Structures are given as structure tokens and as C-alpha cells.
Amino acid sequence: MKSTKRVRREPAEAKSLILGAAEKLMLDEGYGAVSVRAVAKVAGLSSALVHYYFETTDDLLVMLYRRTSDRDMEYLKDALSADDPLMALWSYQTDAARTALGVEFLALANHRKVIRTEISRHAQRARRLQAKTLARFLDAAGAGVKGCSPEGTSMLLTSVSRNLIMETAVGISLGHADARAYIIQELGKLRSQR
Amino acid sequence: MKSTKRVRREPAEAKSLILGAAEKLMLDEGYGAVSVRAVAKVAGLSSALVHYYFETTDDLLVMLYRRTSDRDMEYLKDALSADDPLMALWSYQTDAARTALGVEFLALANHRKVIRTEISRHAQRARRLQAKTLARFLDAAGAGVKGCSPEGTSMLLTSVSRNLIMETAVGISLGHADARAYIIQELGKLRSQR
Amino acid sequence: MKSTKRVRREPAEAKSLILGAAEKLMLDEGYGAVSVRAVAKVAGLSSALVHYYFETTDDLLVMLYRRTSDRDMEYLKDALSADDPLMALWSYQTDAARTALGVEFLALANHRKVIRTEISRHAQRARRLQAKTLARFLDAAGAGVKGCSPEGTSMLLTSVSRNLIMETAVGISLGHADARAYIIQELGKLRSQR
Amino acid sequence: MKSTKRVRREPAEAKSLILGAAEKLMLDEGYGAVSVRAVAKVAGLSSALVHYYFETTDDLLVMLYRRTSDRDMEYLKDALSADDPLMALWSYQTDAARTALGVEFLALANHRKVIRTEISRHAQRARRLQAKTLARFLDAAGAGVKGCSPEGTSMLLTSVSRNLIMETAVGISLGHADARAYIIQELGKLRSQR
DNA sequence: AATGAATGAGATTTCATTCAT
DNA sequence: CATGAATGAAATCTCATTCAT
Numbered sequence: 001m002k003s004t005k006r007v008r009r010e011p012a013e014a015k016s017l018i019l020g021a022a023e024k025l026m027l028d029e030g031y032g033a034v035s036v037r038a039v040a041k042v043a044g045l046s047s048a049l050v051h052y053y054f055e056t057t058d059d060l061l062v063m064l065y066r067r068t069s070d071r072d073m074e075y076l077k078d079a080l081s082a083d084d085p086l087m088a089l090w091s092y093q094t095d096a097a098r099t100a101l102g103v104e105f106l107a108l109a110n111h112r113k114v115i116r117t118e119i120s121r122h123a124q125r126a127r128r129l130q131a132k133t134l135a136r137f138l139d140a141a142g143a144g145v146k147g148c149s150p151e152g153t154s155m156l157l158t159s160v161s162r163n164l165i166m167e168t169a170v171g172i173s174l175g176h177a178d179a180r181a182y183i184i185q186e187l188g189k190l191r192s193q194r
Numbered sequence: 195m196k197s198t199k200r201v202r203r204e205p206a207e208a209k210s211l212i213l214g215a216a217e218k219l220m221l222d223e224g225y226g227a228v229s230v231r232a233v234a235k236v237a238g239l240s241s242a243l244v245h246y247y248f249e250t251t252d253d254l255l256v257m258l259y260r261r262t263s264d265r266d267m268e269y270l271k272d273a274l275s276a277d278d279p280l281m282a283l284w285s286y287q288t289d290a291a292r293t294a295l296g297v298e299f300l301a302l303a304n305h306r307k308v309i310r311t312e313i314s315r316h317a318q319r320a321r322r323l324q325a326k327t328l329a330r331f332l333d334a335a336g337a338g339v340k341g342c343s344p345e346g347t348s349m350l351l352t353s354v355s356r357n358l359i360m361e362t363a364v365g366i367s368l369g370h371a372d373a374r375a376y377i378i379q380e381l382g383k384l385r386s387q388r
Numbered sequence: 389m390k391s392t393k394r395v396r397r398e399p400a401e402a403k404s405l406i407l408g409a410a411e412k413l414m415l416d417e418g419y420g421a422v423s424v425r426a427v428a429k430v431a432g433l434s435s436a437l438v439h440y441y442f443e444t445t446d447d448l449l450v451m452l453y454r455r456t457s458d459r460d461m462e463y464l465k466d467a468l469s470a471d472d473p474l475m476a477l478w479s480y481q482t483d484a485a486r487t488a489l490g491v492e493f494l495a496l497a498n499h500r501k502v503i504r505t506e507i508s509r510h511a512q513r514a515r516r517l518q519a520k521t522l523a524r525f526l527d528a529a530g531a532g533v534k535g536c537s538p539e540g541t542s543m544l545l546t547s548v549s550r551n552l553i554m555e556t557a558v559g560i561s562l563g564h565a566d567a568r569a570y571i572i573q574e575l576g577k578l579r580s581q582r
Numbered sequence: 583m584k585s586t587k588r589v590r591r592e593p594a595e596a597k598s599l600i601l602g603a604a605e606k607l608m609l610d611e612g613y614g615a616v617s618v619r620a621v622a623k624v625a626g627l628s629s630a631l632v633h634y635y636f637e638t639t640d641d642l643l644v645m646l647y648r649r650t651s652d653r654d655m656e657y658l659k660d661a662l663s664a665d666d667p668l669m670a671l672w673s674y675q676t677d678a679a680r681t682a683l684g685v686e687f688l689a690l691a692n693h694r695k696v697i698r699t700e701i702s703r704h705a706q707r708a709r710r711l712q713a714k715t716l717a718r719f720l721d722a723a724g725a726g727v728k729g730c731s732p733e734g735t736s737m738l739l740t741s742v743s744r745n746l747i748m749e750t751a752v753g754i755s756l757g758h759a760d761a762r763a764y765i766i767q768e769l770g771k772l773r774s775q776r
Numbered sequence: 777a778a779t780g781a782a783t784g785a786g787a788t789t790t791c792a793t794t795c796a797t
Numbered sequence: 798c799a800t801g802a803a804t805g806a807a808a809t810c811t812c813a814t815t816c817a818t
Contacts, residue, residue: 006782006816014781030305032226035808046783051810053781107301109364110224120365127368147379152372155361156354159373163353170303171314174321178346179353185341205798230792242800245793394795394803402802418693420614423787434804439789441802495689497752498612508753515756535767540760543749544742547761551741558691559702562709566734567741573729593777618813630779633814 007045015053015063017043022064027101031108034061058114065105065115069122072098076126080133086187089130093161094180100165130154137190157183209247209257211237216258221295225302228255252308259299259309263316266292270320274327280381283324287355288374294359324348331384351377395433403441403451405431410452415489419496422449446502453493453503457510460486464514468521474575477518481549482568488553518542525578545571597635597645599625604646609683613690616643640696647687647697651704654680658708662715668769671712675743676762682747712736719772739765 009017021043025033036057040047054060075092082088093099109115131150138150148156160183164176203211215237219227230251234241248254269286276282287293303309325344332344342350354377358370397405409431413421424445428435442448463480470476481487497503519538526538536544548571552564591599603625607615618639622629636642657674664670675681691697713732720732730738742765746758 008781008817011781030301032305036810037808047809048783048785048811049781052783055810057809103301104304106360106364107224107304110298111226116364123361123364123366124368127366131369148376149369149372151369152376153369155357155369155373156376159353159357160350162357162360163349166300166356167317167349170300170310170317172317172321174318175325175343175345175347175349178343179349182342182346182350203799208799229790231790240800241792242794242802243798246799249793251792396796396802399802418689420693424789425787435788436790436804436806437802440804443789445788491689492692494748494752495612498686499614504752511749511752511754512756515754519757536764537757537760539757540764541757543745543757543761544764547741547745548738550745550748551737554688554744555705555737558688558698558705560705560709562706563713563731563733563735563737566731567737570730570734570738596778617811619811628779629813630781630815631777634778637814639813 011053014045014049017045018050018053018060019064019067022060023068023101026064026104027097031061031104036060058112061108061112062114062118065118065122068101068105069118072102073122073126076129080129084191085133086137086191087184089133090157090161090183090187093157094164096165096168099161100169103162103165106162127151127154127158130157137193140193205247208239208243211239212244212247212254213258213261216254217262217295220258220298221291225255225298230254252306255302255306256308256312259312259316262295262299263312266296267316267320267323270323274323278385279327280331280385281378283327284351284355284377284381287351288358290359290362293355294363297356297359300356321345321348321352324351331387334387399441402433402437405433406438406441406448407452407455410448411456411489414452414492415485419449419492424448446500449496449500450502450506453506453510456489456493457506460490461510461514464517468517472579473521474525474579475572477521478545478549478571478575481545482552484553484556487549488557491550491553494550515539515542515546518545525581528581593635596627596631599627600632600635600642601646601649604642605650605683608646608686609679613643613686618642640694643690643694644696644700647700647704650683650687651700654684655704655708655711658711662711666773667715668719668773669766671715672739672743672765672769675739676746678747678750681743682751685744685747688744709733709736709740712739719775722775 018039021039022034025038025042034057036047036050039060040050043050050060054063075095075098076089079085079088079092105115105119109119128151131154134150134153138148138153160179164180167173167176212233215233216228219232219236228251230241230244233254234244237244244254248257269289269292270283273279273282273286299309299313303313322345325348328344328347332342332347354373358374361367361370406427409427410422413426413430422445424435424438427448428438431438438448442451463483463486464477467473467476467480493503493507497507516539519542522538522541526536526541548567552568555561555564600621603621604616607620607624616639618629618632621642622632625632632642636645657677657680658671661667661670661674687697687701691701710733713736716732716735720730720735742761746762749755749758
């Protein structure tokens, strides 16, 4: 009965379509909304096709996470090799869309073991990378964020950016401007002391 | 299908039973597991009864959040009036179970508008309360976490404790010990400078 | 939109309705047709209700088998205590509907472990019961089906009745009349020799 | 999604591969497991190719049945022309793999009309063939399985072998040894009386 | 001749929710 | 006050089958 218009696509295109829809859902409505059905609807194709490309929902989520974290890794590397690595790093950390997605995956990880492993791996890599750059500044400073290791500092920065996003999402903003300013001020000190 | 034993309970008792089950589920399996069915099962009563006391799932979640945040508020007040308010505050912030539940509600808030309002209200109150105590130390210090307002400082502390919990939950620990040590060191400075 | 006529039934009635529908499907279209959906449709109720009474499809099938085998056991006992137990037994064995259902369960057992256990248990009980009666005649005979134990004889009778049903179902009848006549003749000998 | 290796095969070879996979599935997991998908997977080729060679699932099953029954016919003829036809026949009848497959098709026939016709045709042919050989022994005997026609006797033998297989499959063995011994004893008598 | 892409239908199961008692 | 009975909707996943290339 329906207009049986069979659209023929490149697999890469179809996959990208699906992952894009999943990402959109995750950001707009949270990971709970990422069902095969919903993804198919948003992507404008049948749910059977989603299963054709991603055998299980776990597979879909893992692939989405990989795509996301690969992209993030590129951004991070770019930031760390910028002229002003510290500010670029903080700018990367506080990118709203990126961090929102990261937080969502973090929440999802509590319920999907497969994601847990992926996240853990990626986070360690990212933290080590950040630490390597931070080390150059911290060593030179001697003062400032004294006493905190590069890894610890990276962890602190991540904490603040994540919480900024999470709280903003639910409408909390008290202290945000001050906290942001403080972080930037401290990073500024580090930079100048080198 | 079960034995028709009509158990007669005090409404308050029944509600408490239900909220307890919901809290347990939330902590053990995440907010996604808090379905009326699951709650009823854990509490050992029918899902119809859950609906009888909490018309919708939203109602149940809001009530649970209120109970949780009221309790938290008590703990927070106790901490802030302790002999060593700074350490007591940090101890409160890093209480695993409490913070885990808080983070779960924060994640949930992304998907349930009603929770958002509740969280926002509670968070502002808690932040102001913390700020009032922090102010006494920050004013006296002049140095230390210089340049960050009490509200900002509260926000920073919350960020770190939340991220410690979230990352630990997914198996990340890189930098954790250092970050913890750093926070305690800084709080120590503040305390002694007064 | 639909006429939301909520029919309220006794659980026993509902269960019986469901099991009846499942039995009908099994006989008419084979065990492969016994899906929760199909059963619900035939019984005229929602598939959710089927799940309400039988948590899994396995449960439904096991319950159906138990109902069937319990009923069979009654019939068997009646037959064995009839005036002419041998003929009554054969008549029981060759009851088309009963045996057809038994054969269907036998086929089903190959794919559902739970059924296997149930069938095995029931079959052994039934065979022992038949053997006890057959023993009285075989001992007295000395000749006739000489050399075959009561249990073996029961097995042989079951074999023939099952195959009569299976072959008839697919349209084979060659040799059927002769085989039937032979069995009856041999049973007749046994009876008279006592 | 896989590497686009276009394997070029002889049609006959491909068909044989497919039928082999289907037969394996049927024996290992029952006819319910014989889906186009599953067959393709076991055979290591795409489900589209299975459809290319066998338009519908029915076609596939019919072809498999034909291949099976043709092979069986050869075995049967060999048996009937052996030195000791009776024992060879019984040995043929009780061949586990062969009979298991036969029983599976019999069960399948209840749900697929096309198979029914095929089975019926083959069974009649096989029964007549067996009857012709049995007749030589039964005529000579006069006693023994007296009163049962060759066709009836063939039917009886088939019944027992089938039930032995079916019951063994679900874990029933009570009376099996006795029944087997009895059949062999009776066949022995027939042979010697000639 | 062969196959990857695509789909509608249907299977099992869980959920929130509504009634009737 | 409490609950068993009932349901529609949606989740995940499998299947047979059809195209377009």
C-alpha cells in the first residue's frame, strides 16, 4: 500500500545517518531515548535496517561512543598543540555540546557494561595526554596549583567543566561565573610563570 | 494470582517502604531501573499500590528526591556546624552513597522536567548555605583560593566530589588520589589561615 | 478509540481460556503456531494478559503440558480399571486428538528443554502404570506376545498408536488397517488366555 | 558489510552447500531452526543467495526432503537385497540419524502442506518396497507374525523405530531394550521359518 | 549470476497506567 | 483503602522476502 520507495544508500552513509540520529537523540532527550525504534524514526528509515548495521543496541551505542571519542581526541590534540595550550584546553573542556554528550555517556555507562570499558579506556588516554601538556607548565611554575600532579590537575579541570554542563542543564548557575573566572585566572598564572 | 492476604499498613509506612525500594533501585541499578513495576517488586507489594500512593512515576521520583534532599540538608547543616567545618564539609561532599544518589538525580533531571525544578531549588539553597560558611574562611585568608567567591568555591568542591564518584563508577581512577590530596591541602591552608 | 470494554474475568477462567486457545493452536497448526500473540488473538484478549498469567512462553507451554498430561492420566486410569482393560487401553492409545497432542509435545520437546523434563517424567509414570496392568495378562498368557516385558509391550503399543496418528496426519494410510487389526487380534488373544 | 569477495561457484555446488547446511540444522536444532538466515549463516553465504537458488523456504525444504528420501531409498534397496534382508531392514529402520531426520520431516509436515504431499508419496513407495520383501518371509512362515499383512508389518516396524528415536531424544528409555529384543526375536523366527 | 541493502511483519517481553471490585 | 485484572504502547530482535545493481 505504502509507496515502497526503496532508497539505496552507501553503507557508510546509512551508518552515519543512524549514528547521527542516535547522537541527536542522546543530546536532545538523553540516553534513555536512544532506542532502535526512535533512532530509526529520526533517521527516517526502518528499525530493521538499524539492526542490519548494528546487531544489538549495545553495538550501536559502542559505535556511537567510539565515533564521538575519536572526534574528541582530534579536538583535544588540536587544542594541546595550539599557541596557548592551556586556554585552548579549557575551551575544549567547556565546549557545551561535546561535554554534554560526554556526561550523557558517563551516565549511560552505569547501565551498560560495554560502554564502561570503552569510556574508561578513552578517559585514561585523554587524561594522560592532557597531563603531558600540563606538566610542562606545572614544572615551570613551582607555585600556583602547587602540589597537584598533572593528572590530578586534568581531573580537576574535567570535574569543573562537567559540573558546569550538568548544572546548567538543570538550570543551576549560582557560582558558575566565579568558578569559571577562577579557573581562567589560575590557568593564566600558570601560563605566565613559564 | 497471589494469596489474597490484604495487608493493612499505615499509609506513611507504605510510602516509606516504596520510597526505600525506589532509592535502593536507583543506587543499585540506576534511575532507568526505577520503574513502578520494579519498585513494587522490591518493596514486596503490588504495582497498583504504588500508583495508589504516587499517581504517576514522576510523583514518585519527586517525592523520593525531596526525601533525599531533606535528609541531605540535615547532614549538611550538621557538617557546617562541626568543629572543623571545612573538613566536615569535604567529608559530606565525598560521601559515596549520598553523592552517587545526587549524581543519579542530576542525570535523571535531563529527562524529567519535574525533577529539574526540584534539583535546582535544592542546589541553590545548599550552595548558599555552604557559601556562608566558606565565606568566613575565605575572608580571613586573603590568600589561598584567592579570587574565588564562596559560591564559586562551593561549586568547585561539588564538581570534584561529583566527578570522583562518576569516574569511580565507570572504573577510572587516574589522578583521583592527587586531586583529593590537593583539595584537602588547600582546605587545610584555608583553615589554618583563619 | 476502540471500545475499551474491560472484561473482568476469574483468573481460573482467564487461564483456562488461554490454555484452551494454546491447545487449539497446537492441534490445528502445530506447536510452531503457539506464540503469545497468536494465543492472545485466538483467546480474544491482549498478549499482555497472557504474560500476566504466564510469565514466559515456556511457562505457558509447561502449564499446557501439565494440564494435558494430568487429563491423560485420568483417562488412562479409567481405561485400566475398565471391564476390558486391554481394549480400553488400546482405545485410549488410539484416541486421535489425545495422541495428536502428545505427538506435538514430543516434537516440541526437541526444542524446549523444560518440556523435555516434563514429558520424560509423565511418560515413565504412564508406562509403568500400563505395564502393571499388562503384566497381569502377560503372566497368565505364557504364549502370545511372549518374550516381551510389560514395559516393552506398552512401548510397542504407544509406538503404533503414535505412528498411526502421525502418518494419518500427513495422509499415509497404507497398512494402517492391517496393523490395527493385528494389534487388536493379539490383545484379544491375551485377554482370552487369562 | 563484508568484504566484497564475489565467490563464483558451480550452481550444483552452491545448492549442495545450502542443502547440507539445512540438513545439519534440522538434525542439530530441529526444523524450527531451518530459517533462510540460519541456513545462510551455517553455509557461510548470504541469505539472498539461498533465495536465489530456492525461491521460497518451502522450496528449500521440499528439495531437502527429496534429496533425503532419494538417499534413503537407495539405502533401503541395498538393505532389502542383502543376505539377511530382515535384519538389514531392521538395521536400516533403526539407523538413528536417518530416522531422526525422517521424524523431523514428519513433524514439519504438520505445518507445511507441500512437505505433506512429498512425504506421503515417498512413504507409500517405501512401504510397498518393504512389503514385497516381507511378503516372502510371511508367506513362508504361516506362523509368527501371523495375521498381519506385509504392509501392516512394515508399518509396525516403522512405528517402533520412530518411537525409539523420538523417546530417546527426550530422554525416555523405559521398555526400549525389551521392545528392541522382542522385534529382533520375532524377525529371527520369521527368517528361520522360511 | 550473485549479492548487499532494505523492509514489513511478527516474536517475546516490559512498562505505565487504568479499572472494577 | 487496596488490589487483582487488564491493556496499549513500546522495546529488542529475527525472519522471509524483495530489490537495485
